Amino acid sequence: MRLLVLGGTHFLGRAVVSAALDRSWDVTIFRRGTSGDDPADVHSVRGDYTNPHDVARLAEHGPWDAVIDPLAFVPRETLSVARALKDHVQRYVVVSTVSAYEGWPVEPLIESSTVLDCPSDAGPDYGYDGDPGPSTYGFGKAGCERAVAGTFGEDRTTILRPGVILGPHEYVGRLPWWLRRLEGGGRVLAPGNPARTIQPVDVRDVADFALRCAEGISGVFNVTAPGIETFGDFLGACAAVAAPTGTELIWAPDEFLVSNGVRQWTELPLWRTYAGTWDVDSSRARAAGLTTRPLAKTVRDTWEWVVGEGPELSNERAAELGITAEREAALLAEYESRHHW
Incomplete structure (x- = not known):
């Protein structure tokens, strides 16, 4: 070939x-x-x-x-x-x-x-x-x-x-940002509902499917994970490989984050409230041979790359990512005061 x-x-x-x-x-x-x-x-x-x-x-x-x-x-x-x-x-x-x-x-x-x-x-x-x-x-x-x-x-x-592609050598930096934030430990502002299903796909699985298509498959294909894993699974996997003992995820509801002007998709990467964000049907690609690995495997392999080589995130999109430590602390304090913690 x-x-x-x-x-x-x-x-x-x-x-x-x-x-x-x-x-x-x-x-x-x-x-x-x-x-x-x-x-x-x-x-x-x-x-x-x-x-x-x-x-x-x-x-x-x-x-x-x-x-x-x-x-x-x-x-x-x-x-x-x-x-x-x-x-x-x-x-x-x-x-x-x-x-x-x-x-x-x-x-x-x-x-x-x-x-x-x-x-x-x-x-x-x-x-x-x-x-x-x-x-x-x-x-x-x-x-x-x-x-x-x-x-x-x-x-x-x-x-x-x-949809969203994650994995080693990711240049946008969404997964590396979360890994580094979990590495920092402490009380971590986690966005929305931990049970929200998400569909990021590993770059290696996209590559494998692209090669399968190159061998003779025509047509249009959505290429996403099946949507059976959750945002809680995602941050849990990040914590498992990167977070020190005592790290705590504080899940703040969508309504609280939106009312405080938190930028969706960028300030807390991958968080978005719109119903269609993670509702992309990829069954056609699966029927044609797409397979996707567990999200925890993508997270683990990306962490090994991050601590080994280190990502080069100098592009404009990467510069938009992430909430500052000061703003995160202020939001956590406000949220916790409302709930009398």
């Missing part, structure tokens, strides 16, 4: 390359080469996804059986890449997101749910940011889906719509 991975050294791309090499596939990566080293045993082509001349030069290194594209964010750029690779790749697997749905995070979602309307040649600023949604990010991903499907056709296109 000859595989092209666009990127290939960053989080999901890295996991895809590792899993493909484990299968003894012939792997080519296309990257700028500005950070990190090339993985061993791959063919590396230098170039910029946004530069048509670089992409045209990449095509000369083909053909490939499939390409996996985690870099699709701007429709007109993805359209240019798809057109350049059309005659050199049999199948295009594009990594989209549940944010491409018009109803996320408010409504339960299946693959036939309405997708945001975005032209295949749209630029980076197309759409708008709503609260709770949609977002320019979601519009862009929807346009990238359209760009690939319109170029390769439905029979040669696979669209993956993951």
